[in-house]
Amino acid sequence: MKSKRIPKATIGRLAVYVQVLESLRRDRVEVVSSEKLAQACSVNSSQIRKDLAYFGEFGVRGVGYYIQELITSIKRSLGIDRVxxxxxxxxxxxxxxxxxxxxxxxxxxxxxxxxxxxxxxxxxxxxxxxxxxxxxxxxxxxxxxxxxxxxxxxxxxxxxxxxxxxxxxxxxxxxxxxxxxxxxxxxxxxxxxxxxxxxxxxxxxxxxxxxx
Amino acid sequence: MKSKRIPKATIGRLAVYVQVLESLRRDRVEVVSSEKLAQACSVNSSQIRKDLAYFGEFGVRGVGYYIQELITSIKRSLGIDRVxxxxxxxxxxxxxxxxxxxxxxxxxxxxxxxxxxxxxxxxxxxxxxxxxxxxxxxxxxxxxxxxxxxxxxxxxxxxxxxxxxxxxxxxxxxxxxxxxxxxxxxxxxxxxxxxxxxxxxxxxxxxxxxxx
DNA sequence: CCGCGCATGTGAAATTTTTAACATGAGCTG
DNA sequence: CAGCTCATGTTAAAAATTTCACATGCGCGG
Incomplete structure (x- = not known):
C-alpha cells in the first residue's frame, strides 16, 4: 500500500465494485476472484487488482476475495464506513x-x-x-x-x-x-x-x- | 476531421461544454475563446480544441468560437440535434x-x-x-x-x-x-x-x- | 493591401492509465 | 510435509490521453 495519486477513474470503478459485490452478497456468494468480478463489472481483472492495490491487500492468493470483507475494506478506503x-x-x-x-x-x-x-x-x-x-x-x-x-x-x-x-x-x-x-x-x-x-x-x- | 476512435472522456466533456456554452448564451455572450471556455469548465484549453477537432473545425482563428454555432455543431456531433x-x-x-x-x-x-x-x-x-x-x-x-x-x-x-x-x-x-x-x-x-x-x-x- | 496580433488546429512530447506477464504465497492433497 | 494448483500482488510493457508548442490563417489597422 503505497501513497500514490489515485486516478479519478479508480474511484468511479470502486463504486461499481461495491455495487456488484453487494449484489453478489445478496445472492449469498462468499468468495469471488478478480476475474469473475471483472466480468460482472465489464473491466479487466488486472484493473481490479490494481485499483485495490492502491489501498491495501484485500485478497487471499489462490482463493480470491471474501466478499463481505472486501466490501468493508473498499468502503473504509472510500471513507463511507461512517455517516x-x-x-x-x-x-x-x-x-x-x-x-x-x-x-x-x-x-x-x-x-x-x-x-x-x-x-x-x-x-x-x-x-x-x-x-x-x-x-x-x-x-x-x-x-x-x-x-x-x-x-x-x-x-x-x-x-x-x-x-x-x-x-x-x-x-x-x-x-x-x-x-x-x-x-x-x-x-x-x-x-x-x-x-x-x-x-x-x-x-x-x-x-x-x-x-x- | 479524421475518423478516429473518440475517447469516452471526450463525450463527457462535450456535454459539459454544451452546458457552459448554453449558460454563456443566456448571458448574451456571442464569442468565446478556448481559453475562456476552458477556465469555465476547469479543463485545459488544448483539451477543448482537441476534443472539438475529433468532429471538425468549428472555430475562427484569431477570434474564437461563435457560441450559438458551436452549440449547434456539438449537438449535431453528439447526435442530439433531433428527438x-x-x-x-x-x-x-x-x-x-x-x-x-x-x-x-x-x-x-x-x-x-x-x-x-x-x-x-x-x-x-x-x-x-x-x-x-x-x-x-x-x-x-x-x-x-x-x-x-x-x-x-x-x-x-x-x-x-x-x-x-x-x-x-x-x-x-x-x-x-x-x-x-x-x-x-x-x-x-x-x-x-x-x-x-x-x-x-x-x-x-x-x-x-x-x-x- | 500589407503586416501584425491573436486564437485556432495539429503534430509531437509527456504523462497517465490500462493491459499483460510473472513471481509470490495460500491452501489442499496424497 | 512436500509438491501442486490457483489467484493474488506487482513489475514491466503497451496503449491511450493529456499537455505542450508552434505553424496556420483570419481579421483589423495603418
Missing amino acids: WNCALVGVGNLGRALMKHRDIPRKGFVIKAAFDCDPDRIGLVIKGIEVMCLSRIKEVVPSLDVEVGFISTPPERAQRAANFLIEAGVRGIVTFAPARLEVPANIPVEYVDFSHHLYAVAFYINQEANKA | WNCALVGVGNLGRALMKHRDIPRKGFVIKAAFDCDPDRIGLVIKGIEVMCLSRIKEVVPSLDVEVGFISTPPERAQRAANFLIEAGVRGIVTFAPARLEVPANIPVEYVDFSHHLYAVAFYINQEANKA
Missing part, C-alpha cells in the same frame, strides 16, 4: 425528492438541514426537517456537524448556494444544478447531471449505426 | 418522476410509452401516457419508433427489463437501477447512479484532510 451529515440548499421539486429519497441515508448520507430563500418555502417541514432561511446556514451547519452540501437550486442560483455552503464550513459539495461552480481548490465538487448520460447514449447509438 | 423516442420500464416512484421530469423532453428525449408488470400499475395514465403490461413491449416499441429504453425497476428486475427492451428493438439503454446489465456489444448502456457521486465526494474530502 456523513449533509445540508441541502434549494427546496424545489428536486430538493424535496432528495429529502424523501430513502437511498441517500441508506448510503450513509443524512440530510440534517434544508435551506431556501423563498419565503413560501421557509417553515415547511419535510421528513422531519424544517426548511430554514439561507441566512441561517452559517449558524446551523457547524452546530449540526454538517460536512457535505447538496445544491438543488436552479442553475443561476447554484453559485450563490455554493458560496453560502462553503462560507458555512462544508468540506465538499454535490450539486444537482446544471451549472459549473467556482470553488476553492480544497473543496471537492461532484456534478450530478443525468442529461450527460442521455447525450452519451445518443452518441453511442449513432456510432454503432455508423459501424454497421 | 429521440424513449420507452420506460418500471413505473415506481422513480419511474413516475422521470415521466414527469420536464428536462428530459427539453433535452430531446421524449418518453412515448411506459411499461410495468404490476397489475396495479397497468392502466395508470401519467402525463398522458398509459402504463402497459410489459408483454406488449415488442409490439409497441417498433410502432412508436422507440430507440432508447429507460430502466427504473428495482435492481433485481433490471436485467429482465433490459432483455425485453432489446428484444423489442431499442438501440440503447439508460438505466437508473443499481445493477450491471449484460447486453450485446452493439447496445450501449449508460448507468445513472448518483450514489457514485456521494462516494466520490466523501473520498475526496478525506483526501483533502490527509493532505493538510
Whole structure:
C-alpha cells in the first residue's frame, strides 16, 4: 500500500465494485476472484487488482476475495464506513425528492438541514426537517456537524448556494444544478447531471449505426 | 476531421461544454475563446480544441468560437440535434418522476410509452401516457419508433427489463437501477447512479484532510 | 493591401492509465 | 510435509490521453 495519486477513474470503478459485490452478497456468494468480478463489472481483472492495490491487500492468493470483507475494506478506503451529515440548499421539486429519497441515508448520507430563500418555502417541514432561511446556514451547519452540501437550486442560483455552503464550513459539495461552480481548490465538487448520460447514449447509438 | 476512435472522456466533456456554452448564451455572450471556455469548465484549453477537432473545425482563428454555432455543431456531433423516442420500464416512484421530469423532453428525449408488470400499475395514465403490461413491449416499441429504453425497476428486475427492451428493438439503454446489465456489444448502456457521486465526494474530502 | 496580433488546429512530447506477464504465497492433497 | 494448483500482488510493457508548442490563417489597422 503505497501513497500514490489515485486516478479519478479508480474511484468511479470502486463504486461499481461495491455495487456488484453487494449484489453478489445478496445472492449469498462468499468468495469471488478478480476475474469473475471483472466480468460482472465489464473491466479487466488486472484493473481490479490494481485499483485495490492502491489501498491495501484485500485478497487471499489462490482463493480470491471474501466478499463481505472486501466490501468493508473498499468502503473504509472510500471513507463511507461512517455517516456523513449533509445540508441541502434549494427546496424545489428536486430538493424535496432528495429529502424523501430513502437511498441517500441508506448510503450513509443524512440530510440534517434544508435551506431556501423563498419565503413560501421557509417553515415547511419535510421528513422531519424544517426548511430554514439561507441566512441561517452559517449558524446551523457547524452546530449540526454538517460536512457535505447538496445544491438543488436552479442553475443561476447554484453559485450563490455554493458560496453560502462553503462560507458555512462544508468540506465538499454535490450539486444537482446544471451549472459549473467556482470553488476553492480544497473543496471537492461532484456534478450530478443525468442529461450527460442521455447525450452519451445518443452518441453511442449513432456510432454503432455508423459501424454497421 | 479524421475518423478516429473518440475517447469516452471526450463525450463527457462535450456535454459539459454544451452546458457552459448554453449558460454563456443566456448571458448574451456571442464569442468565446478556448481559453475562456476552458477556465469555465476547469479543463485545459488544448483539451477543448482537441476534443472539438475529433468532429471538425468549428472555430475562427484569431477570434474564437461563435457560441450559438458551436452549440449547434456539438449537438449535431453528439447526435442530439433531433428527438429521440424513449420507452420506460418500471413505473415506481422513480419511474413516475422521470415521466414527469420536464428536462428530459427539453433535452430531446421524449418518453412515448411506459411499461410495468404490476397489475396495479397497468392502466395508470401519467402525463398522458398509459402504463402497459410489459408483454406488449415488442409490439409497441417498433410502432412508436422507440430507440432508447429507460430502466427504473428495482435492481433485481433490471436485467429482465433490459432483455425485453432489446428484444423489442431499442438501440440503447439508460438505466437508473443499481445493477450491471449484460447486453450485446452493439447496445450501449449508460448507468445513472448518483450514489457514485456521494462516494466520490466523501473520498475526496478525506483526501483533502490527509493532505493538510 | 500589407503586416501584425491573436486564437485556432495539429503534430509531437509527456504523462497517465490500462493491459499483460510473472513471481509470490495460500491452501489442499496424497 | 512436500509438491501442486490457483489467484493474488506487482513489475514491466503497451496503449491511450493529456499537455505542450508552434505553424496556420483570419481579421483589423495603418
